[in-house]
Amino acid sequence: xxxxxxxxxxPLLTAEARAEAHATGxxxxxxxxxxxxxxxxxxxxxxxxxxxxxxLRRAVRSESRRSxxxxxxxxxxxxxxxxxxxxxxxxxxxxxxRRRALHEAVRRLPGRCPSLMAALLSPRDLTxxxxxxxxxxxxxxxxxxxxxxxxxLRRMLTPEVAAHRGRG
Numbered sequence: 001x002x003x004x005x006x007x008x009x010x011p012l013l014t015a016e017a018r019a020e021a022h023a024t025g026x027x028x029x030x031x032x033x034x035x036x037x038x039x040x041x042x043x044x045x046x047x048x049x050x051x052x053x054x055x056l057r058r059a060v061r062s063e064s065r066r067s068x069x070x071x072x073x074x075x076x077x078x079x080x081x082x083x084x085x086x087x088x089x090x091x092x093x094x095x096x097x098r099r100r101a102l103h104e105a106v107r108r109l110p111g112r113c114p115s116l117m118a119a120l121l122s123p124r125d126l127t128x129x130x131x132x133x134x135x136x137x138x139x140x141x142x143x144x145x146x147x148x149x150x151x152x153l154r155r156m157l158t159p160e161v162a163a164h165r166g167r168g
Contacts, residue, residue, distance in 0.1 A: 002043060002048075005048055005052060006036075006039075008052070009039075009052055009053070009056050012053055012056055012057075013032055013035055013036075013056055013060065014028070014032065016056065016057055016060040017029075017031040017032045017035070017060055020060055020061065020064040021064075023064070023068075024064045024067045024068045024071065025067075025068075025071055026064070026067045026071075026139075027132065027138050027139055027140075029138035029140065030067070030138050030139045030140040031060060031063055031064060031067070033138065033140040033141070034063040034066075034067075034140065035056065035059045035060055035063055038059050038063065039056075039059070042055070101157075102121075102157075103118075103121070105153060105156050105157055106118060106121065106153065108156065109149060109152050109153060109156070110152065112135065112137075112145065112149075113145075113148075113149035113152060113153075115135055116131070116135060116142070116145055116146060116149055117149055117153065119131045119134060119135065120146065128142050128143075
């Protein structure tokens, strides 16, 4: 039954998301993803909606408004981060070595992880929207993808970090 509901709603959701996305400055795929998630939550708690097309239209508009509010609330940093003027040459050298090790590990990651992590580590301080556009993926999938990549990176670096530090 759920499969039939999803199959029946897919074209309507695609059309509604495309229509609303332009006004909010959101990717249609991000709106679709949010509404599918909302539908799954609804199915789990209340079962299928009584009027699925009507429910879907209201859900798309609600997610669109939420996205618009979130976008309006986003503000760039007012000032640049503090400079590292108080660090000694030794500390600066060690920090540079750690950055190099991190970037080397990022290059060894599987799949799309090297390009995603490189974009996240970029000195250009890209937003999720800019990263998604640069990598050609939806903004909504960046968070889960980032978490997966960070998990891989953590597993790669744990033995290296543990080998370089004494305990106790």
